[in-house]
Amino acid sequence: MPTSATLHAGMDESFSDEELMLRYGAGDAAAFDILYARHKGGVYRYLLRQLREPALAEELFQDVWLRLVNARDRYTVQARFATWLYRIAHNRLVDHVRRRGNHEVVSLGWNDAEEDPPLQIADDPARTPEARQWAGQQLERIVELVEALPPAQREAFLLHHEADLGVDAIAEATGVNRETAKSRLRYAFDKLRRGLEDYL
Numbered sequence: 001m002p003t004s005a006t007l008h009a010g011m012d013e014s015f016s017d018e019e020l021m022l023r024y025g026a027g028d029a030a031a032f033d034i035l036y037a038r039h040k041g042g043v044y045r046y047l048l049r050q051l052r053e054p055a056l057a058e059e060l061f062q063d064v065w066l067r068l069v070n071a072r073d074r075y076t077v078q079a080r081f082a083t084w085l086y087r088i089a090h091n092r093l094v095d096h097v098r099r100r101g102n103h104e105v106v107s108l109g110w111n112d113a114e115e116d117p118p119l120q121i122a123d124d125p126a127r128t129p130e131a132r133q134w135a136g137q138q139l140e141r142i143v144e145l146v147e148a149l150p151p152a153q154r155e156a157f158l159l160h161h162e163a164d165l166g167v168d169a170i171a172e173a174t175g176v177n178r179e180t181a182k183s184r185l186r187y188a189f190d191k192l193r194r195g196l197e198d199y200l
Contacts (some may be wrong), residue, residue: 024072046086049147050154050158060089060092078136079172080169154186154188156184157189157192167182
């Protein structure tokens with residue numbers, strides 16, 4: 001007879017995010033646990049890198065998940081779950097920015113992976129210590145460059161990296177014009193690539 005851990009593991013592999021959210025809305029608490037495990041890292045990093053204040057990022061992070069919990073009975077599949085989740089996170093971030101009196105509300109930029117693939121640094125465990133050190137320097141430089149991006153471009157890059165959504169999904173999640181969103185992400189990639197010319 002399968003144990004609850006076995007069933008949990010099977011659910012983790014076999015159900016989409018959308019199916020898990022529907023199951024959670026129907027009362028399956030284990031479905032929430034899996035969704036949380038899948039997305040907690042990306043949502044937290046997105047908030048932290050935008051706000052740059054760990055305590056505040058944690059506060060907004062908890063609020064995002066609380067809003068998801070409160071919306072579980074009303075959830076319907078109209079888009080990818082990640083689109084819906086990051087829309088909650090984006091709206092919570094916008095609310096915070098407005099409350100602080102900063103009216104420069106960041107908008108999300110995006111681009112299709114096939115049109116503009118993300119910057120990646122291969123992680124090969126067989127590399128020499130010198131090569132691993134070089135890769136570490138690359139990663140440090142990427143962090144510096146991302147933090148230096150204008151807010152809208154930084155958010156575009158982070159959401160592209162963290163949520164893996166396409167242009168249409170981001171436009172739907174944020175109400176941003178597709179071409180504007182696309183250009184913001186392209187500007188971000190261009191700046192990152194120029195900043196990494198010595199490493200690539």
